Amino acid sequence: MELYPGFALYRGLYELAQFSFEGNSSGASGMKWQNLSESTNGMKEVLIIMFAEWIVMLFAAFYIDQVLSSGSRKNPLFFLKGSQKKSPLQKLGTQMQVSKVFSQIEKPDVIQEKEKVEMLLLEPTINHAILCEDLKKVYPGRDGNADKFAVRGLFLSVPQGECFGMLGPNGAGKTSFINMMIGLTKPTSGTAFVQGLDIRTQMDEIYTTMGVCPQHDLLWENLTGREHLLFYGRLKNLRGSILTQAVEESLKGLNLFHGGVADKQVGKYSGGMKRRLSVAISLIGDPKVVYMDEPSSGLDPASRKSLWNVVKHAKQNRAIILTTHSMEEAEALCDRLGIFVNGSLQCVGNAKELKARYGGTYVFTLTTSSEHEKDVENMVQKLTPNANKIYHLSGTQKFELPKEDVRIADVFEAVDAAKRKFTVSAWGLVDTTLEDVFIKVASEAQTFDTLS
Numbered sequence: 001m002e003l004y005p006g007f008a009l010y011r012g013l014y015e016l017a018q019f020s021f022e023g024n025s026s027g028a029s030g031m032k033w034q035n036l037s038e039s040t041n042g043m044k045e046v047l048i049i050m051f052a053e054w055i056v057m058l059f060a061a062f063y064i065d066q067v068l069s070s071g072s073r074k075n076p077l078f079f080l081k082g083s084q085k086k087s088p089l090q091k092l093g094t095q096m097q098v099s100k101v102f103s104q105i106e107k108p109d110v111i112q113e114k115e116k117v118e119m120l121l122l123e124p125t126i127n128h129a130i131l132c133e134d135l136k137k138v139y140p141g142r143d144g145n146a147d148k149f150a151v152r153g154l155f156l157s158v159p160q161g162e163c164f165g166m167l168g169p170n171g172a173g174k175t176s177f178i179n180m181m182i183g184l185t186k187p188t189s190g191t192a193f194v195q196g197l198d199i200r201t202q203m204d205e206i207y208t209t210m211g212v213c214p215q216h217d218l219l220w221e222n223l224t225g226r227e228h229l230l231f232y233g234r235l236k237n238l239r240g241s242i243l244t245q246a247v248e249e250s251l252k253g254l255n256l257f258h259g260g261v262a263d264k265q266v267g268k269y270s271g272g273m274k275r276r277l278s279v280a281i282s283l284i285g286d287p288k289v290v291y292m293d294e295p296s297s298g299l300d301p302a303s304r305k306s307l308w309n310v311v312k313h314a315k316q317n318r319a320i321i322l323t324t325h326s327m328e329e330a331e332a333l334c335d336r337l338g339i340f341v342n343g344s345l346q347c348v349g350n351a352k353e354l355k356a357r358y359g360g361t362y363v364f365t366l367t368t369s370s371e372h373e374k375d376v377e378n379m380v381q382k383l384t385p386n387a388n389k390i391y392h393l394s395g396t397q398k399f400e401l402p403k404e405d406v407r408i409a410d411v412f413e414a415v416d417a418a419k420r421k422f423t424v425s426a427w428g429l430v431d432t433t434l435e436d437v438f439i440k441v442a443s444e445a446q447t448f449d450t451l452s
């Protein structure tokens with residue numbers, strides 16, 4: 001029975017108790033090393049059994065972990081095989097990875113960004129606040145699930161004075177990227193330099209020049225807004241009147257000063273007030289690099305506008321990386337944007353460039369009575385045979401007109417001519433919005449990934 005570890009432990013404890021009981025009554029001490037050799041003392045076998053079992057169990061646990069519980073399961077005889085030959089499926093997987101890399105290489109703006117980073121890495125300059133070099137994050141798969149590639153080889157450079165907007169659908173990997181940059185998680189491979197400091201080894205120094213507004217507010221319910229700012233200000237080495245002034249300015253800037261709000265416990269704040277306090281915390285102490293993960297989520301329009309003013313003012317002497325789902329916010333605040341899908345950048349550029357590159361159409365809408373719908377179609381066909389009808393409901397029709405085929409003046413003339421022939425209740429011509437670009441880039445990338 002002692003081969004079962006529980007019994008071996010019991011026997012050992014029993015022997016110890018026995019020796020100390022006898023020692024108590026005879027005035028001797030309990031078990032000593034020399035007592036191990038006594039024939040009636042089972043402790044020696046117990047120690048041998050437990051030591052041998054410890055080694056056996058260690059190997060057994062390692063083996064079971066490799067073949068059963070890990071996401072990347074191994075063959076049960078993996079220890080007999082040397083370097084395993086790849087199965088055709090694995091080879092296909094590798095080819096797909098290569099083709100995926102190739103497809104990324106085809107995006108000129110992303111390659112340009114990579115080349116810029118490589119050049120900057122050769123001659124590091126303080127002007128570039130953030131440089132990401134082939135940054136990757138892989139979450140190991142659990143319970144038989146495959147590994148999750150949250151960030152796949154990101155190259156990015158953000159200079160001082162720039163606000164870089166990171167757009168992307170849910171689950172694209174934006175928060176995973178920010179978590180690596182702020183030292184919450186380690187990169188699986190690759191690295192990033194913040195003011196020339198490596199995030200793998202010099203995070204302590206980076207913290208002194210960094211501000212973070214996390215996606216979910218991390219605040220103490222019992223402290224007031226002012227106390228939060230005083231605390232973080234002190235952490236950033238502000239003291240005395242400089243600290244008091246920084247806190248006052250911060251509270252005023254984020255609309256948390258009037259009506260005694262600053263001295264209320266945070267537990268009594270509304271969601272929007274907490275968000276504004278998080279932004280204030282990220283900016284206190286003049287950090288040179290700031291990360292804002294969806295800073296305006298949950299804010300009413302007025303608070304959002306005042307937050308934008310604060311961010312616009314703040315970006316003048318620092319680098320900001322901001323993630324958002326609001327295209328309006330991205331256009332209002334960001335000097336450059338990157339659309340991030342399935343862990344990789346699909347495009348980089350300012351809003352104008354992206355719209356010009358990806359938005360190759362105007363959207364033309366015209367409303368008339370139902371009997372003149374055919375006339376409208378004919379009119380659009382005359383403007384361009386490549387027009388594409390995207391919407392049609394009781395007299396209202398929407399068409400995509402390729403920009404290279406139509407001139408805006410021709411559209412106005414065509415509508416004027418149409419007005420003379422039949423009643424036009426309403427019409428409009430709209431250029432591509434950033435939202436159109438986002439939807440197009442994200443859906444193309446997701447389709448490609450699904451096919452892969």
Ligand SMILES: Nc1ncnc2c1ncn2[C@@H]1O[C@H](COP(=O)(O)OP(=O)(O)OP(=O)(O)O)[C@@H](O)[C@H]1O
Pocket residue numbers: 139148149150168169170171172173174175176177
């Ligand atoms: N700790 C984790 N373990 C395993 N997978 C994770 C972990 N954290 C995130 N993921 C996965 O990584 C992917 C990227 O998640 P992440 O939170 O970075 O996306 P996101 O772009 O910030 O999304 P959202 O816009 O919704 O905040 C998701 O598929 C998510 O499920």
